Amino acid sequence: MRFSEITPHSFRNLSSDPVFLGSSLHVVAGENGQGKTNLLEAIALLCGERSFRGARPASCAPDGEAFAVSGQLGGAGASERLRIEWSAAEGRKFWRGEKSISFRDVSRLAPAVFLAPEHRDLVAGPPEARRRFLDRLVLGLEPAAGDDLARYDRALSERNALLSRGRHRAPAPGELETWTEEIVAAGTAVRRRRREALAQWGRFFGPLAREAGPEYAPLRAQYPAGETTLEGLRAECERLLPLERRRGHSLCGPHRDDLLWRRGERTFAAEASSGEAHRAVALAKLAEWHAVRRARGEPPLFGADDFDAGLSRESVEAFLSALPGEAQVILTSASEPARWKGRAAVVLMRAGRALSSAPPAPAAALGA
DSSP states (O other): OEEEEEEEESOTTOOSSOEEOOSSEEEEEOSTTSSHHHHHHHHHHHTTOOOTTOOOHHHHSTTSSEEEEEEEEEETTEEEEEEEEEETTTEEEEEETTEEEOHHHHHHHSOEEEEOGGGGHHHHSOHHHHHHHHHHHHHHHOGGGHHHHHHHHHHHHHHHHHHHHHTTSOOOTTHHHHHHHHHHHHHHHHHHHHHHHHHHHHHHHHHHHHHHOTTTTTEEEEOOOSOOSHHHHHHHHHHHHHHHHHHTSOOSSGGGOOOEEEETTEEHHHHOOHHHHHHHHHHHHHHHHHHHHHHHSSOOEEEETTTTTTOOHHHHHHHHHHSOTTSOEEEEEOSOGGGGTTTSEEEEEETTEESSOOOOOOHHHHTO
């Protein structure tokens, strides 16, 4: 499935004119501040992703109150309209034509993988960045797994609320135990899904790392989660409960896990140069694309923001040669647009407007 058109509505500095896309490689070019990243971010949100900038929805709306993004999605002779709406009053909603759908439905209809400078956190940032990567990978491979993630998030929120209040007022009898059991059941499922997803991802990351060169060949990502059985996680919760009562929040479960990057026996983040970290993240995202492609039976969209910033020409060429040829690919770049002529469809952005985007020619004109 591919987007043939994207239309933002009150989204950052973007105009409300439709941006037309083809089926293969696009470079969204222009000077800084012209809307390149905004356009890619709008597409990511439409695909059910959170902002890769880590931005709150209100910051995407010029008035802080509401925005929308719609797109025409087509493939294999079918075409349908997707739309995301956000408002301060009602939050995030997705639509398929006139029907309201969940973000998991959107993830199934419009699978996508995005790479941005902010994703350097995947290697060198806080643990929550790596947990987000794992959970997004889980959703990409199996959107229905979102039920386990949502169940765990709710159980964690309720249990934390009870622990926080418990420092001043004891919860009702059995209440904390009920949510602890939810933490145990949902947490065990989340850890199992993360392990399975990482194993599928690793089948593609290993060969990509070896092809990238001897400095990347030993690179591995490990998920040394805690207890992975119901009995083990339950015992861990019981052991930590006195400390949790004092601190007022949960200390056991997958929300405390991390993804460890190692090069051989060494921690990768401690010794990696900026360029090596950039390349490792790109390899991780390409492996994610291949894993989702295998699991879903169709090529996801691949988007990369500011993809060539700070890279040598050789590194840029290596990145381009590794791109999935069968996917709709959207890259943003501040490089001179002429650099991409003949290699990609160029969408030139200026003041939030796509100047060089044009609707596809009518069928009669294509053979003219």
